[in-house]
Amino acid sequence: MIEVIPGDPASFMLGINAREDTLAALRSEMGLDQGLVVRYLDWVSGLLVGDFGNSWTYKTPVSELISDRIWVSLPLAIYALILSTLIAFPAGILAASRRGGTSDVTIMGATQLGVAIPNFWFAMILVLIFAINLRWFSAGGFSGWDNPLHGLKSLTLPAIALALPQAAILARVMRSSLLDILAEDFIRTARAKGLTRRQALWRHAVQNALIPVLTIIGLQFSFLLAGGIIIEQIFFLPGLGRLIFQAISARDLIVVESVVMLLVFTVIMVNFVVDLTYAAVDPRLRNKACAAGSP
Amino acid sequence: MRRGLAIGTFLTLVFVGLACLSFLWIPYDIETLEISNKLKIPNAQNWLGTDHFGRDIFSMIMMGARTSIAVALLAVGIGIIIGVPLGLFSAARQGSFLDELTMRGNDLIFAFPSLVIAILITAVFGASAVNAIIAIGIFNIPVFARLTRAAALPLWERDFVMSARVCGKSDARISIEHILPNITNLMIVQGTIQFSLGILAEASLSYIGLGAQPPTASWGRMLADAQTLVSIAPHTALVPGLAILLTVLGLNLMGDGLRDFFDPRIRVGRT
Numbered sequence: 001m002i003e004v005i006p007g008d009p010a011s012f013m014l015g016i017n018a019r020e021d022t023l024a025a026l027r028s029e030m031g032l033d034q035g036l037v038v039r040y041l042d043w044v045s046g047l048l049v050g051d052f053g054n055s056w057t058y059k060t061p062v063s064e065l066i067s068d069r070i071w072v073s074l075p076l077a078i079y080a081l082i083l084s085t086l087i088a089f090p091a092g093i094l095a096a097s098r099r100g101g102t103s104d105v106t107i108m109g110a111t112q113l114g115v116a117i118p119n120f121w122f123a124m125i126l127v128l129i130f131a132i133n134l135r136w137f138s139a140g141g142f143s144g145w146d147n148p149l150h151g152l153k154s155l156t157l158p159a160i161a162l163a164l165p166q167a168a169i170l171a172r173v174m175r176s177s178l179l180d181i182l183a184e185d186f187i188r189t190a191r192a193k194g195l196t197r198r199q200a201l202w203r204h205a206v207q208n209a210l211i212p213v214l215t216i217i218g219l220q221f222s223f224l225l226a227g228g229i230i231i232e233q234i235f236f237l238p239g240l241g242r243l244i245f246q247a248i249s250a251r252d253l254i255v256v257e258s259v260v261m262l263l264v265f266t267v268i269m270v271n272f273v274v275d276l277t278y279a280a281v282d283p284r285l286r287n288k289a290c291a292a293g294s295p
Numbered sequence: 296m297r298r299g300l301a302i303g304t305f306l307t308l309v310f311v312g313l314a315c316l317s318f319l320w321i322p323y324d325i326e327t328l329e330i331s332n333k334l335k336i337p338n339a340q341n342w343l344g345t346d347h348f349g350r351d352i353f354s355m356i357m358m359g360a361r362t363s364i365a366v367a368l369l370a371v372g373i374g375i376i377i378g379v380p381l382g383l384f385s386a387a388r389q390g391s392f393l394d395e396l397t398m399r400g401n402d403l404i405f406a407f408p409s410l411v412i413a414i415l416i417t418a419v420f421g422a423s424a425v426n427a428i429i430a431i432g433i434f435n436i437p438v439f440a441r442l443t444r445a446a447a448l449p450l451w452e453r454d455f456v457m458s459a460r461v462c463g464k465s466d467a468r469i470s471i472e473h474i475l476p477n478i479t480n481l482m483i484v485q486g487t488i489q490f491s492l493g494i495l496a497e498a499s500l501s502y503i504g505l506g507a508q509p510p511t512a513s514w515g516r517m518l519a520d521a522q523t524l525v526s527i528a529p530h531t532a533l534v535p536g537l538a539i540l541l542t543v544l545g546l547n548l549m550g551d552g553l554r555d556f557f558d559p560r561i562r563v564g565r566t
Contacts, residue, residue: 116491116543118498121518121536124525132526226408230499234522244414245503260415263408 072239092174114168123161218274222267300552306545358512367493374435382443401437491546
């Protein structure tokens with residue numbers, strides 16, 4: 001689809017004053033003179049063996065470009081996911097266990113704000129406070145993984161900016177899922193056999209409330225990976241997001257296609273893994289799957 | 296929770312009101328640049344200060360509200376106009392080939408990270424408000440199609456649908472006359488939520504330069520302009536961000552409030 005769009009990459013690379021024969025030569029070098037179907041089949045068969053093709057502007061294999069950048073984008077998404085879970089779980093559990101109390105109202109109010117905050121604006125505010133005024137972090141750039149601590153530090157502000165809105169959503173899901181479980185009969189039974197509210201919550205309710213939460217975490221990972229595109233721009237991080245932007249403006253279509261394919265593939269894989277973890281969390285599903293599998 | 300609905304409606308009305316008012320009156324023309332008056336902090340003349348071109352930020356917020364609301368409203372419109380009929384049809388012919396096709400098509404759109412595809416669409420077809428609307432609208436279609444189908448399926452089992460059928464009404468007429476009115480509330484609530492997501496998406500797209508183009512004012516681009524000035528003139532970044540935050544917050548509160556209002560059972564279940 002992206003191939004059919006207006007804007008000839010060859011004429012873009014050579015500028016508007018290029019001679020017609022130079023253009024033709026470059027087009028044939030890039031394979032643009034071949035038919036759409038040929039180019040598409042070429043690309044798809046390349047994907048299957050891990051060959052994304054060569055970037056038109058960088059003149060290097062796309063797989064190399066991606067494998068350089070993924071070491072920024074992937075750690076950023078994972079870092080943000082960990083932060084979001086670390087914030088959301090306690091907040092959601094606390095809100096559900098003190099339902100209607102001050103902490104519940106405060107946490108729910110905070111999550112409403114968290115959902116409504118545009119994360120790129122939040123990122124700017126973080127830079128203003130922690131990088132410009134307090135000078136705890138650098139305002140952007142990435143120092144590489146040679147020193148893992150420095151690398152982690154330069155990813156901290158971006159990860160917080162990405163994580164907070166997601167944490168707000170996750171905390172709400174955790175709370176409402178936990179409230180549903182706390183209304184179940186087996187919690188009453190647990191309380192009747194002498195467990196305190198807190199014991200019943202931790203031993204029986206939390207694990208049972210995890211399924212909807214896991215679904216959301218799975219969805220969020222893909223969102224974090226994609227949402228990183230904008231955040232990477234703000235913090236000047238050399239990740240996939242910047243790669244895709246540079247590629248879009250240079251009409252380096254093969255890079256754009258490959259990054260999008262990679263993101264979609266990751267999203268599908270993550271959702272698949274989440275489906276598998278359901279079985280780990282809920283033994284009933286495991287048994288059902290075994291029963292269906294055995295003759 | 297009624298309080299949430301009241302606050303939400305109030306915030307929403309303020310921003311819709313500002314957008315409507317901007318058609319009749321704005322404090323200063325935003326297309327005249329007055330560099331000598333640049334980066335003023337909020338004062339009596341410029342209530343919210345001025346930006347790096349000396350434009351009045353309050354006026355730009357008003358014009359930006361117009362852009363945000365127009366883009367988000369039209370994007371929700373695309374979702375409803377295409378998604379709801381698809382969902383109604385799928386529910387009426389559950390299990391048919393077209394039902395399968397619609398639902399798998401929905402799955403396909405869901406599998407793509409929406410932001411990436413929105414960036415791709417606007418980058419490929421050129422950055423403009425219209426392309427932003429289309430890019431955001433496409434992702435509203437499966438949302439409404441799924442919701443409509445899920446809400447309509449149980450209705451098809453109800454007695455009033457059976458009696459309509461006995462009267463000789465076609466599936467299409469039953470869908471429009473009996474199913475649709477019963478799911479309207481749900482659509483209003485989801486519409487409010489998608490509207491707020493649309494405002495966020497529009498802001499993100501215009502922030503990275505792929506939304507409405509100058510001289511059209513847009514909150515996202517105001518933030519992009521402010522990014523390099525944040526250390527010397529923080530108000531240029533704070534004001535548009537707060538405008539987005541308050542509008543989205545208002546719409547979310549209103550959506551939650553409306554859901555409870557339409558369905559009192561939820562209020563008992565989980566407030």
